[in-house]
Amino acid sequence: SQTIHQWPATLVQPVGSPLSLECTVEGTSNPNLYWYRQAAGRGLQLLFYSVGIGQISSEVPQNLSASRPQDRQFILSSKKLLLSDSGFYLCAWTGTGVYEQYFGPGTRLTVT
């Protein structure tokens, strides 16, 4: 069966520090991968998605970047965090041509 992992679960970082969040999927190959951010009490904002290694699409201009160095690995990064980067970050995957998304447990990021 397929599983999706995210780490760390929680993170507290000072303004101006770098960020690296990792997401990995097991039990499937060539998944479509997604990064979302969820502000408190709000819906999900799509940040990035990837349909293959090295292929990244950005949905909104921001202080963040994403990379997909391996088929089942998706990384969210920032060189210098802003207060506004605080939130709940979710990674998700889908199969090709499939609508249903499967989410990881999320990372709670607090920028102080």
Add this chain to the structure above:
Amino acid sequence: SQQGEEDPQALSIQEGENATMNCSYKTSINNLQWYRQNSGRGLVHLILIRSNEREKHSGRLRVTLDTSKKSSSLLITASRAADTASYFCATDDVGGSYIPTFGRGTSLIVHP
């Protein structure tokens, strides 16, 4: 891409009662999905209903879709305290990608 809007934003009921949540959208869709999110966790896919379907059931869940009114409802029958969570609808636009757009969710509290 459009965003579904859930109504109500918050719902509080007693165990054993039925819970009904609604989702409205603006443009034609391929599919509509419902997801559940427990506090501080990732989203879990509940059910997908296609644009040519009017009703689907899954256990205590019943989803209806009215494309003429551009709306969907999620009914949870005989609710339990464990149903306490946020519920999101997600829509895929006709001619769009496979990436769903999520609403802001309905927060459901079921009192034991």
